Amino acid sequence: xxxxxxxxxxxxxxxxxxxxxxxxxxxxxxxxxxxxxxxxxxxxxxxxxxxxxxxxxxxxxxxxxxxxxxxxxxxxxxxxxxxxxxxxxxxxxxxxxxxxxxxxxxxxxxxxxxxxxxxxxxxxxxxxxxxxxxxxxxxxxxxxxxxxxxxxxxxxxxxxxxxxxxxxxxxxxxxxxxxxxxxxxxxxxxxxxxxxxxxxxxxxxxxxxxxxxxxxxxxxxxxxxxxxxxxxxxxxxxxxxxxxxxxxxxxxxxxxxxxxxxxxxxxxxxxxxxxxxxxxxxxxxxxxxxxxxxxxxxxxxxxxxxxxxxxxxxxxxxxxxxxxxxxxxxxxxxxxxxxxxxxxxxxxxxxxxxxxxxxxxxxxxxxxxxxxxxxxxxxxxx
Ligand code: SF4
Numbered sequence: 001x002x003x004x005x006x007x008x009x010x011x012x013x014x015x016x017x018x019x020x021x022x023x024x025x026x027x028x029x030x031x032x033x034x035x036x037x038x039x040x041x042x043x044x045x046x047x048x049x050x051x052x053x054x055x056x057x058x059x060x061x062x063x064x065x066x067x068x069x070x071x072x073x074x075x076x077x078x079x080x081x082x083x084x085x086x087x088x089x090x091x092x093x094x095x096x097x098x099x100x101x102x103x104x105x106x107x108x109x110x111x112x113x114x115x116x117x118x119x120x121x122x123x124x125x126x127x128x129x130x131x132x133x134x135x136x137x138x139x140x141x142x143x144x145x146x147x148x149x150x151x152x153x154x155x156x157x158x159x160x161x162x163x164x165x166x167x168x169x170x171x172x173x174x175x176x177x178x179x180x181x182x183x184x185x186x187x188x189x190x191x192x193x194x195x196x197x198x199x200x201x202x203x204x205x206x207x208x209x210x211x212x213x214x215x216x217x218x219x220x221x222x223x224x225x226x227x228x229x230x231x232x233x234x235x236x237x238x239x240x241x242x243x244x245x246x247x248x249x250x251x252x253x254x255x256x257x258x259x260x261x262x263x264x265x266x267x268x269x270x271x272x273x274x275x276x277x278x279x280x281x282x283x284x285x286x287x288x289x290x291x292x293x294x295x296x297x298x299x300x301x302x303x304x305x306x307x308x309x310x311x312x313x314x315x316x317x318x319x320x321x322x323x324x325x326x327x328x329x330x331x332x333x334x335x336x337x338x339x340x341x342x343x344x345x346x347x348x349x350x351x352x353x354x355x356x357x358x359x360x361x362x363x364x365x366x367x368x369x370x371x372x373x374x375x376x377x378x379x380x381x382x
Contacts, residue, residue, distance in 0.1 A: 002257060002258060003257070005252035005253075005257065005258070006057070007259055007263075007266055008058070009266040010060060011025050011063040012026070012027055012030060012064065012285070014135060015133070019197055022063065032068070034289065036072045038289050038298075039262060040075065041297070042292055045299075046260045046262060050084070050258075050270065055085070057091040059093045059094075060094040060095065061095050066094060066109070067102065070105055071112075073114065074111075091154075092114050093114070093117070095118045096118070096120070097119070098143075099135050103140075103147050116154040118155070121145065124138055124141065125170075132160060146181075154185070155183050156185035156186060157186065158189065159178055159189070161174075162210070162219055164208040165211075166211065168219060171219055171222060171223075179227070179232070184241055184245035185246070187238055187239050188238055188239075233322070234322055235323070236250070236254060236320050237320050253317060254317045254318060254321045255318065255321075258270050261281065264283055265281060267279065267280050268280075275304050278302070311333075314334075316377060319356075319363075319364070319373060319377070320365075320370065325364070327360075327363070338363050350379055354366055354368055355376045356376065
């Protein structure tokens with residue numbers, strides 16, 4: 001039996017960041033005991049069909065899961081151990097913000113069973129932090145990184161680049177500081193303007209201008225060069241790590257392995273009797289909560305993916321990774337060779353242009369291909 005990854009969504013934040021299109025909400029108060037009961041109930045629901053599997057990774061995402069009481073995290077992890085076999089080296093990641101209130105909980109979160117922390121630092125520049133609407137300053141971020149290093153076996157932090165007015169030289173200085181502070185993993189995302197966010201409105205009003213394409217490309221290349229030289233090469237479009245320090249949970253998504261998703265808006269993928277089932281929980285927090293209290297789960301959608309959808313997802317996920325997609329994965333998922341699944345002319349054009357490689361072992365996107373993966377996928381799949 002293949003191992004299983006488990007995602008738990010905590011949908012609440014102290015404030016809404018202007019760039020954020022995640023399923024995150026601000027509430028004056030929540031009844032945490034009620035939320036805890038609902039998450040435990042939904043875990044039991046999914047364990048009914050997956051209890052024979054072993055849990056290899058658990059990821060608390062959000063929202064801001066570091067706002068959960070450590071007792072809630074402990075209760076969830078106890079429930080997971082009661083429902084499934086858990087791998088002895090299970091990776092348990094929790095996303096946290098660097099402000100001091102949340103940092104004050106790090107030790108209690110470790111005692112609850114968290115062994116990897118992912119910190120939403122986003123910038124090491126005061127003005128950029130203000131622009132991004134973050135509630136912390138640079139010194140708080142640095143202190144939280146230090147505390148994470150002392151407290152957890154593994155930690156990572158996130159940065160956002162491609163900000164308005166950011167020069168390559170300024171980004172290189174900021175990234176050099178980040179490398180000094182980093183452990184074995186760093187996530188570096190390019191700022192994008194997502195529809196429906198406060199930034200989308202401000203950008204449409206011309207409150208700020210995004211960097212042009214040339215600057216975006218130069219920033220991407222500077223990131224790859226600096227982090228590669230520091231021993232943190234990109235193993236995925238936005239994720240960098242020393243060999244062996246990759247986030248195992250996220251690798252499960254990109255390698256198209258199975259995962260259970262619980263909590264509002266969480267997605268899951270389950271292989272059952274040769275079929276691939278896609279699950280999605282109700283997105284609005286209170287509606288999800290009411291559904292779980294009424295029926296034991298908040299599943300809104302459960303569909304069996306057809307062969308085309310499985311191929312597309314396999315490519316969309318796997319081509320994000322520097323390692324690409326081994327040929328045997330196409331066989332395992334679809335029972336066919338990669339050549340028979342793709343249009344040979346489209347594939348040849350993308351290989352000639354230097355965006356894809358296909359050899360005896362695997363199909364992979366080059367660094368240039370990963371930089372513009374959406375366009376590559378559109379050209380590959382039509
Ligand atoms: S803290 Fe994270 S999840 Fe919450 S609003 Fe900000 S970016 Fe979104």
